[in-house]
Amino acid sequence: MPAFAGAGAAHPEDGGTEEGGVARIEPLTNVDLWPPDLSAWASGNGGPSFVHRFDSSVPGPHVVVNALMHGNEYSGAIAAATMLAAGIRPWRGILSFSFANIEAFGQFDPGFPVMSRYVDEDMNRVWSPQSLAAGVASVERQRARELWPLFATADRVLDLHSMQHDRIPLMLCGRSGRGRDFARRVGLPGIIVADGGHAGGSRLIDHPRFTEGAEGPVALLAECGQHWDPASAVTALSVTARFLLAAGIVDAAALSPWLPSDDPPPPRLVEVTETVTVGTERFRFLKEYQGMDVIPTAGTVFAMDGEVPVHTPHDDCVLIMPSRSQAERGHTAVRLGRFVA
Template identity: 40%
Template sequence: MSVPPCRFSIAASDAPVELLPRDLSPWQQGNCGVDYVHRLDSGQPGPELVIQALTHGNEICGANALLWLLENGIRPLRGALTLIFANVDAYKTFDPQRPFASRCLDEDMNRVWLPARLTCPDSHEARRAVALLPFVENADSLLDLHSTTFAVAPMLIYPQKGCNRSFADRLDFPFPHLLYDLGSYHAGILISEHERHSSGGVSLVAECGQHFARSTSQQALAITLRFIALHGMLDGSVQLPDWGYQPDSSAGHYRIDRVLQANSDQFRFAEPVKGFEQYSKGELIATDDQELIAAPFDNCTLIMPARVPVAGEEVVTLAERL
């Protein structure tokens, strides 16, 4: 299988870059035999947590959150906590003039978590995923830290399973929750692979805000510490920071319905969008060459629309507000 080149390599920036990536080289030497992986073991019985950052190399908020944990000597009260800096090689290519270009080297690392891809890895991202897979398979609960192209509300994304929903609700996360059924969302995402191996654990993605905003790194740290605390593994002396963004009293739950792809380079949204726009059934969302794309149901909400639509690539997720 040939892997197409990462489409983000041509992107320029129209977003303010408030934070630059930090040097991760002091943390390259992990303690697990894999670079940039650190396992913090309490020596006491308890859950195995994994928190991953840099699934995408330009999403620096997660790296900043993990650095805060390491530099402040955070240790779990029980169980073990494994911190993963995933696509560091892409992260190292960051250019503030073209900050979207460091998303990946060969392909989206959040689409390679499939048995066929991991058995015969044929890209930088797939080979790195193979190295990280044992930690994913061993995790009771997993948090994958991300950020978004546009400055939209932070959000949680998770498979629609009772333990995920219950845990997410107990987080008191005052932003949108997006739920999906396994097999009906993106193929090959990390939390779906974790869900295949988990029995009663939690699989969460936290989208923490716009990629390069200071508040996004604060949001990432806030959700990370709450994730650890809700597992009963955070020392009570560690103060939980405020959320990086103003809590949204109108935030609700959404059911992910489908992901649309652009069939041509002429794909255009009917109006400028950045995410969470809502449409009534039949209302025009976009055009794709000569095709009209209308909302297939009421309360149809756009999630993470593509900044630059590309033929054959994912262009937007449609979700129903519940």
């Protein structure tokens, strides 16, 4: 292992982990997506560093586009920086762009690109009111506390992520009906996943502000594709453009460089029926799943957790973001779900 590995080797992904505690190390090549230069946005514009807020002075919603919740997932940062550089402004309401885990992003090394997901802990597991109020003073929790006033005033949040292996983009809308409805209005990516989060801690989109009550603010999490696939930056831009359009605060003409020429077909919805959390040191899938695989028959054994077989609980079971290798105990190995009409 390189000396660098101490900064974050083998951090589990959202539903994907590194090989047996040893990170899969493949340097970036010239066909990969490379990290953006964010130095122009470092100082922010009056609030926290790397946060830019634009108030139209016309009443309307506060919309936050958040990138870099995970330091190695920079397709969303490319989207946010592109829109900042293009001077995208709201005609009503408030538009904010934020780059969350700048410390982890700053550790990015193209020779070891899996290593900069976080510094001390996964930033997308610290957003419960309890975690924000108390607990360890990790790099991530301190930044989350600094950013929370931004999200606490947001009516619409788009949290931009990417995936270790999977290339099919997904919109995660959590459990709320309003999250599902708004994800349908955004319309991209073409698959919406209604899920309940992770046993390991609360994501931003799971905070009660965005989940409790019949009406209220909405937060969505877009998985824009594979971390280093250039297509993930294109997806992040088109999803962000559609999100701002659906939020009704930016003109379609201003967003036209990134909007698809035609309205996308209605997205398909997958309801998560079960989250499989790793219980032993030896969890393994019986074959390599690509993500969004459908296993037709209930009771099919698709993984072993130590000596315990893991079955599909129902027919037509969709495997969402399966980890491709040894997942750590207590982390999510895969979500199971079904397509619903």
